[in-house]
Amino acid sequence: MKIYDELVWRGLVKDVSSPDLEEKLNNGGMTFYIGTDPTGDSLHIGHFSSFLISKRLKEAGHNPILLVGGATGLIGDPKPDSERPMITKETVDHNFACLKKQAQDIFGFEVVNNYDWSKDLNFIDFLRDYGKFFNINYMLSKDVVKRRLDDGITYTEFSYMIMQALDFAWLFENKDCTLQVAGQDQWGNITAGIELIRKKIGGQAYGFTMPLLTKSDGTKFGKSEGKAIWLDREKTSPYEMYQFFINAEDTKVIDYLKFLTFLSVEEINELEQSHQSEPHLRKAHQALAHSVITFLHGQEAYDEAVNMSKMLFSGNISSLSYDQVAVLFDGVESVEISEDLNILDCLIAVKAASSKREAREFVNNGSVLINGTKIQDLEFVVSKENAFDKKATVIRRGKKKYVVIKHI
Known part of the structure; x- marks a missing residue:
């Protein structure tokens, strides 16, 4: 199966900027980027799906770049319902260092920081060299902006779209990057970057988005009793991650297998049949937990998580260490x-x-x-x-x- 067809089968394609992109993805050789702002010191499961898309594309012959927004993180991507709280430069720098190391350790991607090319851009140059290419009516038509107009949106948030478009243009000129990949909530920012490259540079760039990973009620996947499921094992232990996946919604577990694992079409179809005929065996849930945990933390961490779960179920916890007890009963009264x-x-x-x-x-x-x-x-x-x-x-x-x- 060609890479584009596989992404579609897995449900990983939402919006596509051009019909030409299918052929380009199937042929390989594109440099693309995926971005995240350093609002925390670890990636979480919400990031994991998009990062796996990057790895899938890399295995199909494309070249991934991870952009961690040291500059855009200081501004804040507009939320649909409220303004993000500002974070300090020191916190952003710390988070950037953590995310860079984590991404390189887990995925091996090249990591860049948009602060490096944004820090010396003065306000007049920003308006003359970039602002003139953005039509206010075009910017107002973007979903996240429209949803905020009644309650008010600051100029700082409003400018975020231009900053992200500037990133795409910089990577296009300096890294030969012709594709941006992101979640569906970033579609307006992606198209803004494509338009800036076309108008300012005269180049052709592309973008596609993936659906957000959600629960059946539409809320974001990756929260457990109000806590994010982090990729850093010091923030979310393999045992906690195991419990999260083993208790995933039955109606969504096959979707999660498609989004979050490298299991083949045949393997997932077989698990889906088992899930439908013998749901009590929870083979799909086990496969999901095994795939994610071993990818992130290795087989030993998965085995320990399973053993701890069995001990808790049986009540035989006497052989645990204090550290394991602390993890196992974190949150218990x-x-x-x-x-x-x-x-x-x-x-x-x-x-x-x-x-x-x-x-x-x-x-x-x-x-x-x-x-x-x-x-x-x-x-x-x-x-x-x-x-x-x-x-x-x-x-x-x-x-x-x-x-x-x-x-x-």
Whole structure:
């Protein structure tokens, strides 16, 4: 299957600037860029799909460039509903360094910073050399601008489109870059760059967008209980990533396989058939988690995530390290305790039981586990000495109620 046909099959093509682009993509040899602003110090799953498109194109014979916007990051791409908060130059520089290293480590792309060619451009030159090529009516017609007009949009945000177009023109002239790839929300900025190259340089450039990766309700994919799923394992552990993918929506998991993995058409079709006939086996979810985690962090990280998940499901967590416990129960209710407590008093203290009578019933019924071990001794003492590295004790009552004691 040719690269353009594969991108279409995977649902990765939304808007295309020219019908000529299909042939050019299939023939290889284009230099293209994909951009992101350094608003954070790590990429997240929302970026991952577009970065994989870049890798797909590279394997088809094209040359990728990653632009991290040290200049545009100081301005802020207009949001549909509000102005982005400004971030400091120091924060932008720090984030740029982090994203550059991450992108090079994971994908091996060339990374450029638009601050390098934007910092010396003065305001008069900006207006004379670039502003004159932009028609206000054209800029006002862009979706994100139109949606903000009633509530107001600042000149700073309004100028973002020109800055991104300037980036495309600079890369066209200095890197022979003729293609920009981005999410569908960047279509107006892409076409602005194509027009600037045509009017100012007399060149022909191209662009295409990909659909945003979303959940079934239309919200952006990549959030778990309000937290982004980061590619940096220090921000999102392989275990957390595994849980995120293994619990992905059944109705969307095949789409996610197409967007986020290099599994072949045949492999994905086979997984889709299994998903339809035996959804309880969750083979598609397992394949999704395995593909993403091993790509980012390796097989060992995936195996550890699976083992931790099995331990949590079985309740047998006694062999975990404290660091693994900290990851496994991140976000679980925790209570600080500074003294040793009898098991009954402890259950009351952490609100796992409302009274000694109820606590006694839980213990006698065998529904209380301390660090993965069932406790039926009413005289058992919960102490720092028996905790994970003398730092934490995990109490499980029943199948789902967990509380972490932090010993102080």
